[in-house]
Amino acid sequence: MQSILADTMFFPPERSSVAGSVDGLFDFIYYLSAIFFVGIVFAMVYFVLRYYQRPGHKEEPSPSHHEVLEITWSVIPSLLVGVIFFYGFTGYLNMREAPENAYEINVRASKWNWLFVYPNGAESDELHIPVDRPVKFLLQSGDVLHSFYIPAFRIKMDCVPGRYTSTWVIATDTTEAPDPNDENAKDGHLPMNLFCAEYCGEKHSAMRAKVFVHEPGEFDVWVEKAANILEGRSPAEAGEILFKRKGCAQCHSIEGDMSAKYAGPPLNGQWGTERKVTARGTTETVTMDENYVRESIRQPNAKIVEGRKPGMTVFTPQLLKDDEITAIIAYLKSLK
Amino acid sequence: MSTITPDTKLDIGHNDDPSSNYLTCSSGFLSWAFTLDHKRIGVMYLVGIFTSFFLGGLFALLLRIHLLMPNGLFPETWVNMNTYNQLFTLHGAVMTFLFIIPSVPAALGNFVLPLMVGAKDVAFPRMNLASFHLWVIGAIFFLIALFTTGLDTGWTFYTPYSIETQTNVIAATIGAFILGFSSIFTGLNFIVTVNTMRPPGMSWFKMPLFMWAIYATAIIQILATPVLGITLLLLMAERLLGIGVFDPSMGGDPVLYQHFFWFYSHPAVYIMILPAMGIMSELMSVYSRKPIFGYTFIAYSSIAIALLGFLVWGHHMFVSGQSPMAAVIFSGLTFSVSIPSAIKVFNWLATMYKGNINLATPMCYALSFIFLFAIGGLTGLFLGALATDIHLHDTYFVVAHFHYVMMGGTVIAFVGGLYHWWPKMFGVMYNEAWGRFFCLVVFIGFNLTFFPQFIMGSRGMPRRYATYDPEYQIFHQLSTLGAIVLGLGMVGAVAVLVWSLFNGRKAPANPWGAATLEWTCTSPPPFYNFEHAPHVGSPYDYSQLKYDPQVGGYVKDPNAKPASDHH
Numbered sequence: 001m002q003s004i005l006a007d008t009m010f011f012p013p014e015r016s017s018v019a020g021s022v023d024g025l026f027d028f029i030y031y032l033s034a035i036f037f038v039g040i041v042f043a044m045v046y047f048v049l050r051y052y053q054r055p056g057h058k059e060e061p062s063p064s065h066h067e068v069l070e071i072t073w074s075v076i077p078s079l080l081v082g083v084i085f086f087y088g089f090t091g092y093l094n095m096r097e098a099p100e101n102a103y104e105i106n107v108r109a110s111k112w113n114w115l116f117v118y119p120n121g122a123e124s125d126e127l128h129i130p131v132d133r134p135v136k137f138l139l140q141s142g143d144v145l146h147s148f149y150i151p152a153f154r155i156k157m158d159c160v161p162g163r164y165t166s167t168w169v170i171a172t173d174t175t176e177a178p179d180p181n182d183e184n185a186k187d188g189h190l191p192m193n194l195f196c197a198e199y200c201g202e203k204h205s206a207m208r209a210k211v212f213v214h215e216p217g218e219f220d221v222w223v224e225k226a227a228n229i230l231e232g233r234s235p236a237e238a239g240e241i242l243f244k245r246k247g248c249a250q251c252h253s254i255e256g257d258m259s260a261k262y263a264g265p266p267l268n269g270q271w272g273t274e275r276k277v278t279a280r281g282t283t284e285t286v287t288m289d290e291n292y293v294r295e296s297i298r299q300p301n302a303k304i305v306e307g308r309k310p311g312m313t314v315f316t317p318q319l320l321k322d323d324e325i326t327a328i329i330a331y332l333k334s335l336k
Numbered sequence: 337m338s339t340i341t342p343d344t345k346l347d348i349g350h351n352d353d354p355s356s357n358y359l360t361c362s363s364g365f366l367s368w369a370f371t372l373d374h375k376r377i378g379v380m381y382l383v384g385i386f387t388s389f390f391l392g393g394l395f396a397l398l399l400r401i402h403l404l405m406p407n408g409l410f411p412e413t414w415v416n417m418n419t420y421n422q423l424f425t426l427h428g429a430v431m432t433f434l435f436i437i438p439s440v441p442a443a444l445g446n447f448v449l450p451l452m453v454g455a456k457d458v459a460f461p462r463m464n465l466a467s468f469h470l471w472v473i474g475a476i477f478f479l480i481a482l483f484t485t486g487l488d489t490g491w492t493f494y495t496p497y498s499i500e501t502q503t504n505v506i507a508a509t510i511g512a513f514i515l516g517f518s519s520i521f522t523g524l525n526f527i528v529t530v531n532t533m534r535p536p537g538m539s540w541f542k543m544p545l546f547m548w549a550i551y552a553t554a555i556i557q558i559l560a561t562p563v564l565g566i567t568l569l570l571l572m573a574e575r576l577l578g579i580g581v582f583d584p585s586m587g588g589d590p591v592l593y594q595h596f597f598w599f600y601s602h603p604a605v606y607i608m609i610l611p612a613m614g615i616m617s618e619l620m621s622v623y624s625r626k627p628i629f630g631y632t633f634i635a636y637s638s639i640a641i642a643l644l645g646f647l648v649w650g651h652h653m654f655v656s657g658q659s660p661m662a663a664v665i666f667s668g669l670t671f672s673v674s675i676p677s678a679i680k681v682f683n684w685l686a687t688m689y690k691g692n693i694n695l696a697t698p699m700c701y702a703l704s705f706i707f708l709f710a711i712g713g714l715t716g717l718f719l720g721a722l723a724t725d726i727h728l729h730d731t732y733f734v735v736a737h738f739h740y741v742m743m744g745g746t747v748i749a750f751v752g753g754l755y756h757w758w759p760k761m762f763g764v765m766y767n768e769a770w771g772r773f774f775c776l777v778v779f780i781g782f783n784l785t786f787f788p789q790f791i792m793g794s795r796g797m798p799r800r801y802a803t804y805d806p807e808y809q810i811f812h813q814l815s816t817l818g819a820i821v822l823g824l825g826m827v828g829a830v831a832v833l834v835w836s837l838f839n840g841r842k843a844p845a846n847p848w849g850a851a852t853l854e855w856t857c858t859s860p861p862p863f864y865n866f867e868h869a870p871h872v873g874s875p876y877d878y879s880q881l882k883y884d885p886q887v888g889g890y891v892k893d894p895n896a897k898p899a900s901d902h903h
Binding site (some may be wrong): 009010011012020021025026029030032033040041043044048053057059060061062065066069070074077078080081084085087089090091093095096112143144145147149152154155156158160161162163164193195196199201202203204205206208227259261262310 | 412496657681707724791796800
């Protein structure tokens with residue numbers, strides 16, 4: 001089924017191979033519903049105008065039941081919902097079964113950011129995929145429930161801690177990062193939105209990312225380059241990328257913002273300074289140095305800065321390598 | 337008809353004797369707090385329920401105003417993401433557990449059901465009082481949660497977030513647990529009352545349809561609510577003791593929680609809508625002056641909804657990671673439950689055919705219900721179909737669908753029913769013109785609030801977002817504007833009723849010409865309800881009732897022939 005409503009106010013643009021059939025089914029239900037709704041409201045308004053109470057008007061006898069009529073208006077809707085059910089489930093099965101040759105991307109959701117891991121080890125906090133090629137997303141959650149939702153692709157699947165879920169897509173159009181300085185930029189679609197659709201705590205609504213769709217050649221170049229952040233960059237530059245990509249920036253201000261907008265303490269200008277922390281119920285004073293930062297990343301609940309609550313993700317060596325911590329330390333030192 | 341001043345000497349069926357009137361026969365706080373009278377318990381529930389409704393409504397208005405701007409209208413220090421999450425959680429929890437589940441059965445059902453069977457009270461008056469006391473205690477626990485740390489889990493308490501959040505989940509779940517017992521007590525009482533206390537001559541198929549609806553609701557209340565109780569106890573044990581049932585870090589399964597939760601909470605939406613459908617059947621028939629069309633189909637469809645409603649909980653979990661096979665089965669079953677609701681709508685419409693439609697305020701609400709419930713029901717088709725639900729799940733489309741059914745359905749029917757039974761409950765007539773006016777305000781405000789939410793939902797706006805992409809702003813602004821109109825309309829609708837308590841003219845026994853038994857006693861009813869056991873006739877036969885302008889209501893027509901029974 002193809003959609004007539006596709007480019008109307010009802011939908012975001014169609015950018016995947018399944019979007020057309022989803023919108024087509026939506027149309028079918030929409031027009032069917034519209035017919036029923038208009039019929040119901042028409043009958044209601046007609047009866048009111050015809051039979052409203054007024055001088056000289058009296059009710060007239062009519063049958064209080066009519067089996068043929070009642071069975072008819074039970075059976076016809078039953079058949080119609082049967083049709084809706086059929087298209088709904090065939091379309092759904094197509095969306096669940098990924099082809100075997102699909103390019104596989106690991107999606108790790110945690111409060112409140114997305115991490116995409118590509119087969120060559122590259123990681124990114126925005127999603128990059130090749131166009132016209134089946135891409136399978138293997139979804140994981142590091143803490144609570146999240147839901148991986150890309151409206152333009154019409155796909156959604158929950159990320160459940162302790163198990164894998166998956167979904168897949170074939171993107172049909174490429175996107176271009178908009179370049180405000182280049183007036184001759186190629187026509188391309190803007191990057192698409194990726195939302196967390198399952199409520200996951202304080203910054204649920206900030207758990208958004210962008211989706212970039214590349215030509216296959218461009219994608220290969222991108223994914224190669226993305227695989228190695230530490231190489232070819234100074235440790236502080238690599239640390240800055242990691243700081244954003246691993247979600248640190250969601251809870252730690254680098255502009256000295258102490259407000260409740262950020263769950264954790266600000267990190268700029270802090271290097272070498274002292275702070276009061278709570279460690280196993282007792283208050284201590286610690287200096288922000290390499291080992292304190294390392295401990296705060298590996299065991300974030302060991303020492304909690306006064307006035308803050310525990311709740312930071314525990315970064316095991318699988319989530320953040322030692323070299324990467326070193327790069328983050330270099331970045332923190334550079335922050336004034 | 338309100339222009340005619342009834343002759344005060346004439347017996348219009350108004351209760352003028354303060355020592356007999358249930359409202360004034362005894363006084364003092366204790367005479368209310370420990371009354372066994374179903375009518376007083378109904379009135380106390382009504383006050384409590386409306387207090388909760390306006391509290392929940394206040395939360396809704398605050399969060400809607402916050403959403404005027406993509407990053408929130410209020411300064412961070414006042415409403416930040418955290419406060420927003422608390423607002424939508426408390427809105428949902430208060431509206432669901434304190435307002436809508438007890439709304440029709442506990443307030444109107446308590447008042448009307450014993451009168452409809454011509455009895456003095458429900459089967460277990462003490463249990464009925466206990467149900468109200470439990471409601472108050474449950475409400476106190478909600479207030480404790482509200483005033484300590486708040487609550488930020490969403491009304492669904494999904495694990496594992498509800499296990500690790502710092503807010504007072506325990507107080508809120510104890511509250512919901514206690515409210516569950518309140519609901520069970522009411523349900524049990526109604527089942528026994530309907531089974532054992534019907535008067536001679538009132539066979540099952542001569543019961544008013546409101547009784548069928550309340551009966552079907554009561555079945556769900558006593559079968560489904562215990563599951564909620566068990567689930568909430570497990571959640572508390574998980575938080576306090578770490579038993580590892582739902583917590584994945586201890587080998588538990590958070591999706592199991594969703595199965596448990598929706599096994600109650602899906603049938604619970606039928607606890608919310610079925611009594612409203614019962615009210616609709618009464619209103620459509622009385623105000624059309626016609627017997628209800630297809631009585632048997634409506635009665636059976638209530639039972640069908642109650643039973644099928646237990647089999648569709650999985651449609652809340654199409655993207656939760658449940659198997660595709662389970663999703664397909666739940667989708668199929670979901671469509672089966674749509675048919676009985678459709679049948680009811682067609683039957684209500686057919687009832688108006690060749691009628692004499694009195695456009696009094698309750699009828700205006702009933703017509704409004706048909707319009708809104710049709711939209712609510714039809715948009716359910718998009719969500720029952722798997723392929724479209726994947727896209728629409730957890731977006732504003734679902735929020736709009738849910739509110740069209742629950743608010744456009746249940747709340748509108750509840751207010752319509754309240755206007756219908758108000759003269760009986762308090763013995764006063766309200767101002768018809770203002771009643772209709774605020775019905776229109778509510779109707780306009782409601783559509784303006786929730787229709788834009790369908791569009792932003794299908795455009796991909798996720799629910800429970802404190803901040804959002806600016807592309808959705810126009811829809812949010814329309815919705816907020818609607819919410820303000822809706823809020824004013826609701827306040828107005830209640831103000832018209834409250835005003836009538838002090839200034840309304842005396843109500844006759846049967847102002848609308850209804851044929852059910854509650855209209856045969858005086859308005860308001862005496863403490864003992866009926867002096868003599870009323871004669872049971874067909875609940876929808878209006879041929880023997882005639883409007884008497886001197887009474888300002890309907891009286892038995894001495895010349896009427898006994899009508900032939902249509903069913």
